[in-house]
Amino acid sequence: xxxxxxxxxxxxxxxxxxxxxxxxxxxxxxxxxxxxxxxxxxxxxxxxxxxxxxxxxxxxxxxxxxxxxxxxxxxxxxxxxxxxxxxxxxxxxxxxxxxxxxxxxxxxxxxxxxxxxxxxxxxxxxxxxxxxxxxxxxxxxxxxxxxxxxxxxxxxxxxxxxxxxxxxxxxxxxxxxxxxxxxxxxxxxxxxxxxxxxxxxxxxxxxxxxxxxxxxxxxxxxxxxxxxxxxxxxxxxxxxxxxxxxxxxxxxxxxxxxxxxxxxxxxxxxxxxxxxxxxxxxxxxxxxxxxxxxxxxxxxxxxxxxxxxxxxxxxxxxxxxx
Amino acid sequence: xxxxxxxxxxxxxxxxxxxxxxxxxxxxxxxxxxxxxxxxxxxxxxxxxxxxxxxxxxxxxxxxxxxxxxxxxxxxxxxxxxxxxxxxxxxxxxxxxxxxxxxxxxxxxxxxxxxxxxxxxxxxxxxxxxxxxxxxxxxxxxxxxxxxxxxxxxxxxxxxxxxxxxxxxxxxxxxxxxxxxxxxxxxxxxxxxxxxxxxxxxxxxxxxxxxxxxxxxxxxxxxxxxxxxxxxxxxxxxxxxxxxxxxxxxxxxxxxxxxxxxxxxxxxxxxxxxxxxxxxxxxxxxxxxxxxxxxxxxxxxxxxxxxxxxxxxxxxxxxxxxxxxxxxxxxxxxxxxxxxxxxxxxxxxxxxxxxxxxxxxxxxxxxxxxxxxxxxxxxxxxxxxxxxxxxxxxxxxxxxxxxxxxxxxxxxxxxxxxxxxxxxxxxxxxxxxxxxxxxxxxxxxxxxxxxxxxxxxxxxxxxxxxxxxxxxxxxxxxxxxxxxxxxxxxxxxxxxxxxxxxxxxxxxxxxxxxxxxxxxxxxxxxxxxxxxxxxxxxxxxxxx
Ligand code: HEM
Numbered sequence: 121x122x123x124x125x126x127x128x129x130x131x132x133x134x135x136x137x138x139x140x141x142x143x144x145x146x147x148x149x150x151x152x153x154x155x156x157x158x159x160x161x162x163x164x165x166x167x168x169x170x171x172x173x174x175x176x177x178x179x180x181x182x183x184x185x186x187x188x189x190x191x192x193x194x195x196x197x198x199x200x201x202x203x204x205x206x207x208x209x210x211x212x213x214x215x216x217x218x219x220x221x222x223x224x225x226x227x228x229x230x231x232x233x234x235x236x237x238x239x240x241x242x243x244x245x246x247x248x249x250x251x252x253x254x255x256x257x258x259x260x261x262x263x264x265x266x267x268x269x270x271x272x273x274x275x276x277x278x279x280x281x282x283x284x285x286x287x288x289x290x291x292x293x294x295x296x297x298x299x300x301x302x303x304x305x306x307x308x309x310x311x312x313x314x315x316x317x318x319x320x321x322x323x324x325x326x327x328x329x330x331x332x333x334x335x336x337x338x339x340x341x342x343x344x345x346x347x348x349x350x351x352x353x354x355x356x357x358x359x360x361x362x363x364x365x366x367x368x369x370x371x372x373x374x375x376x377x378x379x380x381x382x383x384x385x386x387x388x389x390x391x392x393x394x395x396x397x398x399x400x401x402x403x404x405x406x407x408x409x410x411x412x413x414x415x416x417x418x419x420x421x422x423x424x425x426x427x428x429x430x431x432x433x434x435x436x437x438x439x440x441x442x
Numbered sequence: 443x444x445x446x447x448x449x450x451x452x453x454x455x456x457x458x459x460x461x462x463x464x465x466x467x468x469x470x471x472x473x474x475x476x477x478x479x480x481x482x483x484x485x486x487x488x489x490x491x492x493x494x495x496x497x498x499x500x501x502x503x504x505x506x507x508x509x510x511x512x513x514x515x516x517x518x519x520x521x522x523x524x525x526x527x528x529x530x531x532x533x534x535x536x537x538x539x540x541x542x543x544x545x546x547x548x549x550x551x552x553x554x555x556x557x558x559x560x561x562x563x564x565x566x567x568x569x570x571x572x573x574x575x576x577x578x579x580x581x582x583x584x585x586x587x588x589x590x591x592x593x594x595x596x597x598x599x600x601x602x603x604x605x606x607x608x609x610x611x612x613x614x615x616x617x618x619x620x621x622x623x624x625x626x627x628x629x630x631x632x633x634x635x636x637x638x639x640x641x642x643x644x645x646x647x648x649x650x651x652x653x654x655x656x657x658x659x660x661x662x663x664x665x666x667x668x669x670x671x672x673x674x675x676x677x678x679x680x681x682x683x684x685x686x687x688x689x690x691x692x693x694x695x696x697x698x699x700x701x702x703x704x705x706x707x708x709x710x711x712x713x714x715x716x717x718x719x720x721x722x723x724x725x726x727x728x729x730x731x732x733x734x735x736x737x738x739x740x741x742x743x744x745x746x747x748x749x750x751x752x753x754x755x756x757x758x759x760x761x762x763x764x765x766x767x768x769x770x771x772x773x774x775x776x777x778x779x780x781x782x783x784x785x786x787x788x789x790x791x792x793x794x795x796x797x798x799x800x801x802x803x804x805x806x807x808x809x810x811x812x813x814x815x816x817x818x819x820x821x822x823x824x825x826x827x828x829x830x831x832x833x834x835x836x837x838x839x840x841x842x843x844x845x846x847x848x849x850x851x852x853x854x855x856x857x858x859x860x861x862x863x864x865x866x867x868x869x870x871x872x873x874x875x876x877x878x879x880x881x882x883x884x885x886x887x888x889x890x891x892x893x894x895x896x897x898x899x900x901x902x903x904x905x906x907x908x909x910x911x912x913x914x915x916x917x918x919x920x921x922x923x924x925x926x927x928x929x930x931x932x933x934x935x936x937x938x939x940x941x942x943x944x945x946x947x948x949x950x951x952x953x954x955x956x957x958x959x960x961x962x963x964x965x966x967x968x969x970x971x972x973x974x975x976x977x978x979x980x981x982x983x984x985x986x
Contacts, residue, residue: 282710286717286737346964353933360929364922373738375657375749375910377918378648379507380535385500392493396486401962403482404450414490429500 125222126281130274132215133236137270139208140263146201147259153197154334195256202256205263209243212266216240223281228297229288231430235273238301238426239266245305253347257338261312292369300362304422306355307394311419313348314412317341321409345408349401352415356394363387386425393418446482446554451960479546480553488547495543499534502526506535548645555638562631569612573621573941577956580941582970584955591981593620593944593951599980600942603973609940621943626936630961633931636924643921651914653682662696663756663773663904664895669693670746670909690744691726698896699753699903703823712782712821719750719905720896735907745911752906754778754785757805757829758889761791764882769794771889775904776805777849782819783807788851789831790838794884798838800851801886803831803869807901817870827901829888831869832861833879859883873900936963940973953977 216237220227227233246262249255319332320341338344366387371377378384397418400411445452466474478484503511512532516523530537577583588596597613597620604611609624658675660668668674670692702716719735723743733741740747756773763769769791776787784806791799808821809828817828836856840846859880861868869877873890890900937960944951955977957970 280709281707283704283707283713283715285713286715289715290738346962349962350964357926357929357933360926364926367922368919371915372740373749374751375740375747375908376912377915380499380504381507382500385496389493389496389500392489392496396489396493399482399486399489402450403486404448404452404454406483406486407450 122222122224122281125218129215129218129222132211132218133270133274136208136211136215137267137274139204139211140267140270143201143204143208144260144263144267146197146204147263150195150197150201151257151260151334154195154337155332157337198256198259201259201263202250205243205259206247208263209240209247212236212240212243212270219281223284225284225289226294226298228294228301229284230277230279230282232273232277232279234297234301234426235269235277238304239269239273241298241301242266242269242305242308245302246309249309249351255309255313255347258309258312262309265308287373290369290372292365292372296362296365296369299358299365303355303358303362304426306351306358307419307422310348310352310355311416313344313351314415317344317348318409318412318416320344341408345412348412348415352394352418353398356391356398359387359391359394363391382429383425386421386429390418390421390425393421445558446480446485447477448482476553479550485547485550485554488543488550492540492543492547495540496534498531499540502531502534504534505532544645548642551638551642555635555642558631559635559639562628562635565631566628570610570623570625570939573614573623573943574956577941577943577954580956580958582957582967584970584974585952586974586978587947587950587952588978588981589950591951593946596620596944596951596953596977596981597622597942600944600977603977603980604940604942607973619943619945621941624940624942625938626940627938627960629931630935630937631932633928633933633935635928635932637928637932640921640924640928644918644925647914647917647921651912651917654684655910655912655914656680656684657908657910657912659751660907660909661775661904662907663775664696664699664902666773666904667693667695668907675909690746692724692743694721694723694743694748696721696905696907697732699905700897701753701822703821712823714781714822717750717753719753719907735905740910747910749908749910750905751908752778754783754904755805755807755824755827756902756904757787757827758891758902759789760887760889761789761794761799761884763791763794763796763799763884765795766884767795769799769884773891773902773904780819781822783822784819788849790840790848790851792838792840794835797835797883798856799879799883800834800836800838800853800856801831802834802851803829805829805901824899824901827873829869829871830861831871831886832864833859833869833886835859835883936965936969937961938963938966938969940970942973942977 216227219233219236228237242262243266246255246258316335316338318341320335320338323332323335324341339347366384367377370379370381370384393414397411397414400406400414447455503515505512515526515532526532530539534540574580578585600622601611601613604622604624607626609626610628611622611624614621614623656679658678660674660676662668670689672678672686672689696719698720700716700718700720701714704710704713704715707713717737720732721735721741722730722732723741724730725744733743735741735748735750737750740749742748754776756775758773759770760768761770770789770793774787774789776785778785784804786804787802789799789801789803791801804817806817806819806826806828807823808819808825809817810820810826812818817830834851834853834856836853838846839852839855846852858864860866866880869886871877871886871888873888873892876885876887878885891902892898892900895902939958939960941954941956943954943956945954953974955970955974957966959966
């Protein structure tokens with residue numbers, strides 16, 4: 121029975137991957153088209169750009185909104201890509217749930233399940249964020265990211281359904297890992313926005329490369345920075361909670377809440393780098409580009425933590441299941 | 443001054459300051475140094491340094507979390523290891539340089555938080571500031587004209603609206619205009635200060651509470667006791683302020699150890715779960731009671747937590763010597779080497795005559811022969827228990843009092859008489875079987891414990907228990923809760939000032955609304971827009 125469910129789960133995951141792939145291609149075409157259109161429509165956009173620049177730090181929001189609304193072309197590829205992302209996410213979440221049902225406990229007890237579940241959470245967070253702000257332009261990055269996570273997860277980490285080791289049988293672990301995945305998802309979006317912010321700032325200062333003309337169709341660097349900050353800061357709260365839940369679990373499982381185990385070290389490093397990012401945002405001379413770099417370093421550490429540290433570093437958290 | 447001088451909202455110093463400064467003098471230097479230490483930039487740099495300094499702690503094994511790793515590192519890199527040790531790289535988190543960074547950071551933190559707290563306490567009692575003359579210059583701005591309205595009642599309703607929205611308000615009057623000045627979000631700064639102060643609390647709790655903490659390890663075979671006194675522990679690490687008299691008086695007996703082994707799921711055949719040690723606890727001055735220790739579920743006895751951290755088999759052996767005397771009898775814990783509990787063990791018989799006997803061997807709970815003829819265990823439960831032993835005679839090297847681990851055998855002064863290159867095959871026994879040592883040196887018996895053991899098994903099991911006491915945990919938890927609460931309020935409560943002004947015009951008034959963010963406040967513009975709308979609504983209701 122559980123084997124059957126497990127294989128259904130895999131079918132759902134593979135289908136999701138196929139749909140993500142199409143969405144990815146559509147998002148990519150959309151970006152390419154934006155670049156092309158942005159060059160031809162440069163004259164038309166120049167005006168609204170001028171207005172944007174004049175509006176400065178995003179204070180006169182009404183002006184900006186008018187400008188973008190009026191000039192906003194219909195991004196057909198993006199819309200179809202987004203619709204497909206919704207479908208793919210539904211399949212993806214379905215696959216994760218099936219896996220959980222197949223084994224009778226939460227599907228994040230080893231690297232395979234963790235790549236499955238955390239990438240599903242990333243996809244869901246990406247979809248939900250659209251209610252807050254239109255971030256569909258991150259589609260190519262998000263679907264690409266999820267595809268890689270699923271690809272590596274299914275090809276390199278796959279393990280069949282197994283019983284849960286005693287050490288992982290804890291509510292605190294369930295909370296700890298789930299919140300870590302939420303935090304990671306927000307950090308992923310934040311990093312994308314910070315990256316675009318850096319590119320956008322470069323373009324605004326006149327140094328931008330030619331191939332990135334699509335940046336003209338995106339919000340200005342200050343607005344990108346503000347969005348990046350908000351997303352990242354929510355991620356930081358989740359990360360803080362991850363750290364605390366992990367410590368509580370460690371105290372239940374190993375009798376000490378903090379022991380500088382490799383995984384704990386990296387959770388701490390990530391937390392500290394992001395605390396640095398938050399400070400940088402409030403420090404004269406560090407707002408803007410420098411703080412954005414810190415956000416990117418932070419996210420690079422998150423990725424490092426999930427890949428290299430999980431697989432190659434020795435420690436108590438050797439739960440990769442491989 | 444409240445915020446650090448280089449906070450992005452603090453106005454920058456006038457140009458030229460610092461260049462034309464007169465000579466500083468000692469006090470001047472100290473003040474300058476203090477200003478630097480408590481600046482945002484320093485905090486930021488120290489935070490980043492702290493992150494960097496932690497990295498080696500994950501690359502190099504640490505004595506605190508992985509002492510065996512350090513030993514192995516010394517063996518693998520005999521030249522490099524002492525150099526790393528001199529740099530304290532095996533003790534990163536207690537090292538001078540790591541401590542220096544976090545101590546500086548916390549000094550900076552205190553220097554930053556104290557003046558801000560004082561300033562904030564004052565700000566809490568200060569009414570909102572005067573309405574600026576030209577609101578239209580502010581970040582968020584709206585204006586509209588209302589005919590037939592009068593300024594006084596318009597301001598009255600604005601005041602009520604703002605009050606209800608949690609603003610602190612104050613009215614101002616100037617020729618031809620009335621205004622309300624409002625401020626909200628003091629909680630933001632409160633949250634931020636609680637956050638930073640609680641961080642200090644965490645550090646102090648760990649620093650002081652950790653000194654009273656201690657932990658010890660003990661391997662107990664089924665049926666065996668553990669007494670909570672210092673010399674009954676196999677290993678013990680006390681905190682700085684540990685006092686032996688503080689160990690609460692109790693003892694416990696491990697009655698039974700249990701685990702469940704997977705036999706249905708082929709993907710996880712032999713997978714063990716449900717580890718459980720049944721114990722009887724005798725606290726001083728209390729009737730004995732039964733309890734259980736499980737993984738993830740420690741047992742608290744008189745304030746100490748007992749954890750289950752390992753398990754294995756302890757074959758029971760009896761050795762008689764050449765004279766026929768029983769030189770050794772007892773259960774010997776064998777350390778598991780793989781998931782199927784192939785286990786390695788050492789038996790030392792110092793009282794054997796004429797020479798001391800040492801044995802090293804493997805225990806296989808479910809023995810199977812490999813093609814090479816070597817044994818291996820194929821399942822962790824006791825399906826086909828087999829014990830193999832190599833025997834040495836000579837000097838165990840323990841008589842002079844040199845401490846030696848019970849898990850290692852020093853064969854420098856010994857001769858191998860059974861197994862290995864001795865020409866005699868290694869001993870291979872099943873429970874209940876005996877073996878006569880060559881040369882009439884005596885016998886070795888692998889006793890069957892089926893009659894004695896709680897579940898009728900022929901080999902006893904052992905449980906590794908970890909006993910911990912850490913009075914800092916509760917305090918740390920308290921401060922951590924404050925950290926999170928402060929973080930959330932400090933980050934997400936918007937702090938803003940809002941002004942509503944009514945300027946008298948011919949036939950009515952012109953209303954102006956403006957807001958100023960203090961800290962990141964993405965919702966400011968919308969909030970001012972909402973206010974203008976709601977105010978207009980309430981005025982309309984009045985006018986109708
Ligand atoms: C242990 C080291 C520190 C950590 C982990 C830390 C962490 C943080 C975090 C997470 C925030 C955002 C949370 C909130 O606003 O409530 C923050 C804000 C802030 N921190 Fe720290 N901090 C540390 C040390 C310091 C020091 C030494 C200073 C003073 C120089 C400082 C000054 C500030 C200020 C002024 C803000 C508010 C930023 C703003 O206006 O948005 N922090 N800190």
